[in-house]
Structure formats: C-alpha cells, structure tokens
Amino acid sequence: MKRQCFTLATQPQIEAWISVLPFFLHILKEFSMRPIRRRQAPTGFTLVELLVVIAIIGVLVGLLLPAVQAAREAARRMSCSNNFKQIGLAVHNYHSTYDSLPIHGSGTHPTSGKNVWADRNDSSNRRLSFLVGILPFMEQQALWEQISNPSVVRTDGDTSATRGVVGNPWPAMGPTPEEINYIPWFTNIPALRCPSDPGVGLPALGRTNYVANLGDCFLDGRNGPLPVRSGYAVPYQEDSAWALEARAKNRGFFKIHARSRFRDILDGLANTICAGEIATDLGDNDIRTIGYDIGGSSDQGKIVTNPSFCSDDATPLIDPTRPQFWVASSNLYDSIAGRGFRWAEYLPNFGGFYTILSPNSETCGISVTSSTLGSTSSRHQGGTHVLMGDGAVRFITDSIDAGNSHAQMIWSGNTPGAASPYGLWGALGTRASKEVISEEF
Template sequence: MTTKKTLKPRGFTLVELLVVIAIIGVLVGLLLPAVQAAREAARRMSCSNNFKQIGLGMHNYHSAYNQLPIQGTGTRASGGNRWWADKDDGNLHRLSFLVGITPFIEQQALWEQLSNPMLGRTDGSTTNNPGGTIPWPALGPTPAQVQYIPWATELPGYRCPSDPGTGLPSLGRTNYAACLGDSIVQSASGFIDVRGERGTAYETNEYYSTRTRASARGTFVSLKSMRFRDILDGLANTIAAGEIATDLGDKDKRTSFPQAAGTVLSESVIRDNPSVCQDDPTPLVDPARPQFWHSDTPIDSSIRARGFRWADAMPAFSSCFTILPPNRESCTYAPDSNNRAAWTSGTYGVTSRHQGGAHVLMGDGAVKFVTDSIEAGDSRAGMVYYDKTSGPQSPGSQSPYGLWGSLGTRASREVISEEF
C-alpha cells in the first residue's frame, strides 16, 4: 500500500522577494520624474491662466475707465507724505495696479472692504486702534500694516502654484508684477508731487516729471495714469507685466536683497552697471552656489522681500524690469538713513519657480513663456536717464538690453522681428 505525499505550497524565497522589490523600485524611479513633470506642467498651465485673468482684468478696467490701473495710487495721510513712511490714516499713494483690478477678477467682496471704511484687525482685537474702535480709512493704510485684513489676504489668482512661499513675515503675496521698463531711475518716486511731498528745492513737479518721462519707459509708470494709446510699439510687442518668484528666506539672489551691498552704495552705481552685484569683489554672490547670495552677505530679514505685498506699488514688491534676463539677481544698494534703498530701487527682474524661464503678460493680453536665454544685449551697459545728454544712455535711445529690453519699452520704436 502506497502513501501519497501532500505537497506544501511553496512561498517566495528571500531572494525572489528582494528582486521583486528592486523591480518595483526601478519602475517607481522611472515613473516619478514623469509624474513630477506632469504636475509641474499642470501648475505652469494654472499659473499662465492666472496671468491671463489679470490681463483680462486690466483690459476690462481700461474699457471702464479709459486708462490702465495705476501702479502707485491711493490716498494721502496727515502729516508727512514720504513714500517710505508707514501711516494708518492713508496709504501715501502706495497701492499697486493689482488693487485696482480686484473688482474685475471676481474679487468684488474684497474691493467692498477696501473701498469703504472698515473695522477689524488680523489679531481680532476690538480695543486696539485703528481698526479696533476707530475704522480704517477707505483704501486702507500703507500696505505694510499687518493688522489691516485686506493687505494680509492671500488671493489665489495672484499666486503661481509652483511657488511654495507662504506665511509671515510676508503679507498677502503676489507672483505677478507690473513692468516698469528698462531703467530703474525714478522708478519708486515717479510723479512724486501727486503725494504732496513738495517743499524742498528739488521736489517740484517739473523736477520729477521731466526725469520720470526720460527713464520710465514701461507700460506702467509709477503714480502716472497710462493708456493703451501710450504704447506706440504695439500692445502685442510690449510686456505689460512679468512673473516673479517670492522669497523663501533662503538667500536666493532673485528674491532677497543685500542689506549692505559691498561697493554698491547708490542707485547710480547700478544705473551704470546693472551687473555690479555679480561683479562686486566682496563677493555678494556665492561662487559655490551662484543662485544664492554669499553666506557672509547680510540680507534684510524684515518683510522687505520680493513679492511680499501684493498691494504695495514699491518696485521690490510688485514691479519688474527688462534689464537683466529672466532669473538673474535682484541688485540693490545699501540703505540710506531712511532705509529706503533695498526695497525701492533695484534690478528687480522677471523670475519664477518654473524650469528655464518665466511668464510675461503682453499688452494685448497674451501670456508667453520667456526663456532665461532670451537675447538681452549687454547686461553691463548703462541705463537711460535724464541727465545723460548724449550717447546710448541719453533719453530716447533704443534699449541697450537687446530683444528683452525692447519688449519692456512702450515707445522706443524698436522693431520686434523675431519670436521669443
């Protein structure tokens, strides 16, 4: 009599299990970059759509008021009206173009808060003034006031999904900035007499208006009403706004500003060489990590950083220039006694968290992606300004920054003969 043997089911050996795990790991490693690329493509598309909506808001604003929203508008305050001051009873004409278009981008509720006196503070206090028992004024205080709820409000339509920046020390962030052209001269002060700051010998309408007209060559001019008819180069050939990356506190040279900028001690130094922060012998830029400032370079750690205030018209926060090509450094100069420099004037360019370039909004509403390698002329050539009576820096000259600079100027009569 024979006895049948029962065969036990055979399991995986340790070697077989390790092989299977290794194969799965290889497949995940192969698929992960593709998944990440697909996610970034979706974020980039969403970013482009946000910019498109801003463009439509600008055009609808122009249709309603026969002008573009002003970059640098608002109300005066009691006492001094210096643009770098902080006031609770007025905003010193510091409001950006992004404030004006809120009713045209489905933010009517926010505009109602802005355009009327209101009570309320971000800290919830009902006793501290103003905003506690005394209402904030219509159009709010200066945009640095953290207790004013609208200024601390983050608007998804003003944010690029690829930019992870969030939270304090910033207020409501923006990744989209008005294009002021190819010269930083007079970019912060603009037509300063609107703020009522006249009183000294040079603070007159004639002094500022003549100098601003010479150097402010972009679609937007600080404190000045602009219209589509002013863009003589054509809306399709002129950048109206550019994308900007916001600061993450990591000393990124595109988004943070040196507090003591080596030999860069005045605006005129940058005016005559936009690449001076890169050339400085200190050095300011870290040679081992060229995308960042050197570890020894002190950075202004307050809320003065790129894109930190969507409502603030100061160039550091919501403006850009077509001087240095996309994703180059934000070159500023050492602050003066009023600590104005590192947030009012500098080569604040077009930057992004996307790979290889950044978006721009053209005057006709089209959104285009500009690569870092766009033809940008001589990055060490001096900028155009009023007091230069001859040569390539004199008023009316073509942009020294090639195709990139030409796209940023509204009426320099350059012919755009190539795709970008």
C-alpha cells in the same frame, strides 16, 4: 473542359490526404485516452522570487517618478499661465470701463504732505499696486468692498488699538501696504499665486507672484511725476522737474503715479510686456528673491551705470559654490522685505520688475523703499512667464537676448528716448522706444 482540368489536377492530392487520415485519427485517440495531470499549486514565494519582484517594482517606480513629477509641474505651469491670463483679462476690462490702465502707485493722500515711503495708518499714501485696482474685474469683489470702505476689523482682534476699532476705523483704501493688522493686505489671493511657488506664511503678508513691468531704468524707482517728499501741497500736484525726469526714465508698461492708456503703448500691445512673474522669498538668501543693499541713495549711480554691479563687485557677493545664493551678509534686505511679500505694494522691490538683467538674475538695490533692480524669476525650469499687453501669456527663457548688462541705463542724463541697450528683453519692456521686434521669443 474546365471541370476536367480541375479533376485531373487535384485528384492525387486528395488521395494523399485520405491515405494519412487514419494516422491523425490514431494520434487524437491516444491523447484523448491519457489522464490530465494537474500541477500542484505552489504554497508561497521563495525569498529569491520575492526579492526579484521588489527589485522590478523599485526600477519601475524609479522610471515613472520623474515622469509623474514632470506631469505635475506641467499642470502647475499651466495653472500659473491661466492665472496670468485672468490678470490680463482684468486689465483689459478695467481699461474698457475707465478708458485708462490701473495706476501703479495709487491710493489716498494723507492730510498733510508726507514722504511716500512713510508708513501711515490714516491713508494708503499713494502706495497701492495696479493689482488693487483690478480686483473687481478678477472675481474679488468682496475683497474690493473691504478695501474701498472703512473697516474696523483687525487681524489680531485687538479692540484697544488706535486703528481698526469701532470709533477709529481703517480708512477707505486702507493704510499703507506694510500694515499687518489690516486684513486685506494680509490676505493671500489664490489668483495671484503660482502653484509652483512653495512660499507661505510670515514674515510675508499676502504674497503675489505677478508684478508690474516698470521698464529698463531703475533710477529712483518709486518716483513718478508727482513729488513724493514732505513739504509739498496735498493733494500732490505734478511738478515740472519730477515730470521731466519721469518721462525720460519710466519707460515701462505702467507709469509710476501716473495715468496711462493703451494708446500710449506705441510699440504695440503684442510687443510690450505688461506684467511678469517673480518667485517669492523663502528665507534662503536666493539672489532672485532677496535684494543686496549696496548703500544709500548716493550709491544708486553705481547700478545705473552698471546694472551688473552686484555680480561684478571685487568682493564676491554671490556664493561661488552655490551661484544662485548670496554669501551670508548683513547687507541683504531685511527678512520682511522679500520679493512678492506684499501684493498691494507698488514699490519696485515688492510690486515691480525691470527688463534689464535677464530672467532669474540677481536682485540688487539701495533701499527697500526706493530703488531695487530685480528681474522676473520663477520656480519653473528654464525661464518665467510674462503677460503681454494684448493679454497673451509667453514663457521667456533665461537665455533671451538681454543685450549689454554693463550698459548705462536710459534716463534724462543719458540719451533719453534712445532704444533700450538690453537687447530683445529691453525692447519688450519699453512701450514707446520704436524698437522693431522681429525675433521669436
């Protein structure tokens, strides 16, 4: 029954196909008998065609170039972050070995009490940054050996000089970090450089893009609990007046000239910045990389009571047509004093930053060798990297909550121990002010 239904339903269709089959066979025969005409290949491009192709290529390059540049910057930024992670790992390994953080402001004493800002060839005068101490833990053992042993080699090769020659070597732990003829201080360490920063060569010595977090008070930034002026006994002993002042104002991850441990970071390692990124100076009057000198030590109170003093000054210090640059002025720091110009130097202008003004803000101070208020900065778009105490690397945007930039800093003369007035940014920079970090950053 089923077979009969199939036959009755399809038979008319089959007969229709059979009736038109001769027509299709005739058409196929006609096409098969025709000769194939081959089109003659053109001998070349016309001018119009060539211009069109060039225009298309130009448009494609214009569209692709920003994407390529963005990809390259992303790779450089990743490399920068990896460098910071290695520094964080080195700090943790140092602490595991010595049960202490590397001292920021360490080194040898001179034979007699000298001002800490004095340049010396017979000692490093307690001016070495924390980066010197972690060299063996970041695959720089060879450089550490040069520093930790006496050396007779000079960068200029001069054998008649009074230091760095046979019979009168550089001392172990070197001279003070401004000495250009001491090879380790002149050495550029790739692990301390951000690939996005183009700064190279003189007048800098060995550059660094990674510096210590010194907290939220720049008052006498070079001073810790040890007397730093001549007339004191050597080796320096902690002075009660200096120590009292240091405890009130040195609130960052690192304590100047003092030993500290992870246990001192009461706010938690994950909530406290260990180190930050800075851009090095290119000699172009960039407000982030060269300091504006407002005067002597008697004038630092102007910045202590108003961190935005340089941007608030009645006389424009920042070029209104180019707000990332200072106006041409003789008050800028000397060209050899750019930020990040000495990797081995602990002084705030070269080796530290403060969580007071937001990232990529102006650098303002009273002296290269005393107090410089500088924040983090970078050649990345929109922010900077910071290394947290637990070893994590975070990218902090310029728009982070930085509280009141006109608020007076916390020191022994102004509510010591109080929470930072500089918002989330200030809270991340202080180690033991009991601020609760509840925001994402």
